[in-house]
Amino acid sequence: MASSSDKSKVTLVDVARLAHVSPSTVSRVFSRRELVADDTVRRVMDAVRALNYRPNQLARNLRTSESRIVGLVITDIQNSFYGAIARGVQEAATENGYHLMLFSSGEDENEEREYLDILAEYQVQGIINVPAANARCPYPYPAVPVIEVDRTTHTPGVHAVLTNNVDGARAAVKHLIERGHTRIGVIAGRQDITTGAERLQGYERGLFEHGIPVDQQLVAHCEHTEEAGFASASKLLELPAGRRPTAIFAVNNETTLGTVLACRELGMRIPSDMSLVGFDDSRWALLMEPPLTVVRQQAFELGYTAAQVLFRMIQSKRRTVPSVTRLEAELVVRSSVVARRQVVS
Amino acid sequence: MASSSDKSKVTLVDVARLAHVSPSTVSRVFSRRELVADDTVRRVMDAVRALNYRPNQLARNLRTSESRIVGLVITDIQNSFYGAIARGVQEAATENGYHLMLFSSGEDENEEREYLDILAEYQVQGIINVPAANARCPYPYPAVPVIEVDRTTHTPGVHAVLTNNVDGARAAVKHLIERGHTRIGVIAGRQDITTGAERLQGYERGLFEHGIPVDQQLVAHCEHTEEAGFASASKLLELPAGRRPTAIFAVNNETTLGTVLACRELGMRIPSDMSLVGFDDSRWALLMEPPLTVVRQQAFELGYTAAQVLFRMIQSKRRTVPSVTRLEAELVVRSSVVARRQVVS
DNA sequence: TTGTAAGCGTTATCAT
DNA sequence: ATGATAACGCTTACAA
Numbered sequence: 001m002a003s004s005s006d007k008s009k010v011t012l013v014d015v016a017r018l019a020h021v022s023p024s025t026v027s028r029v030f031s032r033r034e035l036v037a038d039d040t041v042r043r044v045m046d047a048v049r050a051l052n053y054r055p056n057q058l059a060r061n062l063r064t065s066e067s068r069i070v071g072l073v074i075t076d077i078q079n080s081f082y083g084a085i086a087r088g089v090q091e092a093a094t095e096n097g098y099h100l101m102l103f104s105s106g107e108d109e110n111e112e113r114e115y116l117d118i119l120a121e122y123q124v125q126g127i128i129n130v131p132a133a134n135a136r137c138p139y140p141y142p143a144v145p146v147i148e149v150d151r152t153t154h155t156p157g158v159h160a161v162l163t164n165n166v167d168g169a170r171a172a173v174k175h176l177i178e179r180g181h182t183r184i185g186v187i188a189g190r191q192d193i194t195t196g197a198e199r200l201q202g203y204e205r206g207l208f209e210h211g212i213p214v215d216q217q218l219v220a221h222c223e224h225t226e227e228a229g230f231a232s233a234s235k236l237l238e239l240p241a242g243r244r245p246t247a248i249f250a251v252n253n254e255t256t257l258g259t260v261l262a263c264r265e266l267g268m269r270i271p272s273d274m275s276l277v278g279f280d281d282s283r284w285a286l287l288m289e290p291p292l293t294v295v296r297q298q299a300f301e302l303g304y305t306a307a308q309v310l311f312r313m314i315q316s317k318r319r320t321v322p323s324v325t326r327l328e329a330e331l332v333v334r335s336s337v338v339a340r341r342q343v344v345s
Numbered sequence: 346m347a348s349s350s351d352k353s354k355v356t357l358v359d360v361a362r363l364a365h366v367s368p369s370t371v372s373r374v375f376s377r378r379e380l381v382a383d384d385t386v387r388r389v390m391d392a393v394r395a396l397n398y399r400p401n402q403l404a405r406n407l408r409t410s411e412s413r414i415v416g417l418v419i420t421d422i423q424n425s426f427y428g429a430i431a432r433g434v435q436e437a438a439t440e441n442g443y444h445l446m447l448f449s450s451g452e453d454e455n456e457e458r459e460y461l462d463i464l465a466e467y468q469v470q471g472i473i474n475v476p477a478a479n480a481r482c483p484y485p486y487p488a489v490p491v492i493e494v495d496r497t498t499h500t501p502g503v504h505a506v507l508t509n510n511v512d513g514a515r516a517a518v519k520h521l522i523e524r525g526h527t528r529i530g531v532i533a534g535r536q537d538i539t540t541g542a543e544r545l546q547g548y549e550r551g552l553f554e555h556g557i558p559v560d561q562q563l564v565a566h567c568e569h570t571e572e573a574g575f576a577s578a579s580k581l582l583e584l585p586a587g588r589r590p591t592a593i594f595a596v597n598n599e600t601t602l603g604t605v606l607a608c609r610e611l612g613m614r615i616p617s618d619m620s621l622v623g624f625d626d627s628r629w630a631l632l633m634e635p636p637l638t639v640v641r642q643q644a645f646e647l648g649y650t651a652a653q654v655l656f657r658m659i660q661s662k663r664r665t666v667p668s669v670t671r672l673e674a675e676l677v678v679r680s681s682v683v684a685r686r687q688v689v690s
Numbered sequence: 691t692t693g694t695a696a697g698c699g700t701t702a703t704c705a706t
Numbered sequence: 707a708t709g710a711t712a713a714c715g716c717t718t719a720c721a722a
Contacts, residue, residue: 354715356714356715356716357715357716357717358715358716368715368716368717369717369718372716372717372718373717373718376717376718400715400716401714401715401716402716403714403715403716404714404715404716404717405715405716405717406716407714407715407716408715408716408717408718409716409717409718
């Protein structure tokens with residue numbers, strides 16, 4: 001069992017001493033082994049094993065100024081959508097020999113700012129960020145590349161990997177209209193979050209393309225939370241019969257959840273009393289009764305792609321021209337939309 | 346706008362030069378400000394702002410050997426149960442001025458081992474780990490404190506924060522029995538994962554307490570995944586009528602999901618054709634039709650508590666006596682269990 | 691109250 | 707192929 005339970009940290013120098021070589025040789029064994037004689041490598045590695053030596057990355061990184069850490073700041077780690085993004089980022093990071101420092105900002109721009117600061121102080125080599133609403137003057141660190149994912153602040157020079165929200169929302173609205181709905185409510189989210197804004201835009205465009213005017217009474221703005229979605233949906237559902245929507249489009253998974261709960265609370269059946277299309281797929285969308293029709297984002301790919309873009313930036317030192325990647329969203333038709341006898345206007 | 350877009354890193358020395366003080370003074374302004382004259386502090390802070398200086402944590406930590414990083418290794422970041430644990434850990438970490446390095450092992454003991462190595466190399470001050478199945482000789486780093494969460498390897502000397510799985514499972518079985526079920530199937534998970542083992546044990550004890558013998562035909566072992574749960578549940582559901590269970594208890598959220606899908610696939614209605622109790626609550630359990638009766642774990646608290654224990658260890662240098670904390674699980678009765686006409690045996 | 695100097699554990703440069 | 711030596715950016719005795 002040797003000395004494997006040594007309390008004190010064992011360093012390069014200890015290994016060097018035991019192997020009867022200089023510290024530089026030990027270092028070379030780890031970085032550029034081909035420059036070291038086979039026999040010496042063996043001796044060094046024996047010592048490494050004997051002492052159970054592991055290089056101190058802090059020291060190594062200080063010297064090389066390569067932390068091999070990337071930062072990920074999301075708004076809510078408990079939302080499975082962001083969980084999937086995180087998994088995508090982690091997979092790409094691992095593939096590239098990087099590691100992940102993770103923060104969840106809770107949609108608070110100050111917290112977010114603080115986390116970005118901390119990441120910079122830890123000399124991360126890149127940051128992937130889901131910018132919180134309102135995130136103002138965003139990136140104080142021209143030295144570290146930042147990729148925005150899911151949402152964007154439109155900061156000049158910043159890369160972004162986003163969903164094609166406009167087309168996703170249009171597809172949802174088109175589906176609803178084709179099934180005979182004309183009074184379509186929308187839980188529109190926040191307009192200072194690009195996903196909310198773009199999805200509302202897609203909603204409006206979808207209506208416009210079918211010659212249906214936007215009725216502001218059917219547009220409910222709210223926080224991107226289950227509670228806010230519940231409240232907003234309730235308002236729509238409590239409209240008098242003639243002005244009440246026959247269908248609702250909710251722009252993210254939290255508000256969709258709130259909408260389902262609101263329907264349940266008011267005793268409205270989906271889809272017979274109210275049709276519903278959500279944004280973001282999830283297990284409960286499938287297991288719900290009826291299974292929910294949704295616009296599915298490529299969550300994992302969002303994270304994975306963002307990380308890819310980041311590593312490409314890191315590799316090719318020079319500032320690449322900022323790109324915006326849009327991943328397509330896909331309408332998944334299940335059973336939460338009823339076909340209405342169409343009254344052609 | 347000054348020189349805020351400097352490309353090259355600005356260091357303590359730059360600040361010192363600009364403020365006409367020594368590096369140590371600048372350092373003291375950041376660590377022990379009360380030792381520095383007010384006037385000097387002002388001059389230094391002016392320089393800090395002018396240069397947009399941020400301390401290099403890598404260097405600082407190398408010097409102090411305090412990385413202020415804790416590692417978290419979970420098995421699946423996309424599982425909302427572990428997402429909640431991660432959130433708990435992050436919250437506690439932030440409260441204590443620590444930061445989180447996150448890895449998701451995918452239930453692979455080799456990956457897990459690699460991540461633990463990496464964390465050690467980054468000089469993390471503690472590790473919170475959901476040990477993967479089979480994780481053999483677990484912690485090679487007596488120098489860094491490890492807390493196991495959710496599951497334990499029973500390694501001597503390691504702290505653990507776990508759910509009271511036995512009682513949770515007993516409560517589920519008791520509930521089923523009280524509703525008249527005697528043929529209760531169990532999707533038992535893996536026995537080399539303590540959660541699986543303990544929940545099966547709770548199942549057996551629950552039966553025993555009511556004088557019902559364990560029928561091995563009703564015990565299905567499987568991976569902790571949706572697919573495996575689906576397969577195992579299908580086998581149970583396809584048993585000939587007389588030997589088929591009237592109710593199923595599934596030991597985690599993934600296998601519960603698989604079980605629901607299996608029922609759906611075979612056209613069996615819950616609860617009229619088959620009653621079901623799951624382990625782990627989630628949004629879909631609530632939204633399902635019928636809403637699912639589950640044993641709810643305190644996921645967030647699991648993570649938060651584990652981190653608390655860890656920070657207590659870090660603070661009080663000396664090796665504390667290893668503790669096992671058990672958090673209670675709570676039966677949440679919804680509508681997935683039907684009451685049967687009881688045939689008293 | 692402030693400055694000097696040594697050193698944390700590595701790697702890079704230059705010799706040999 | 708290997709070794710001496712000087713950094714990397716910071717903290718901390720110790721001195722002044």
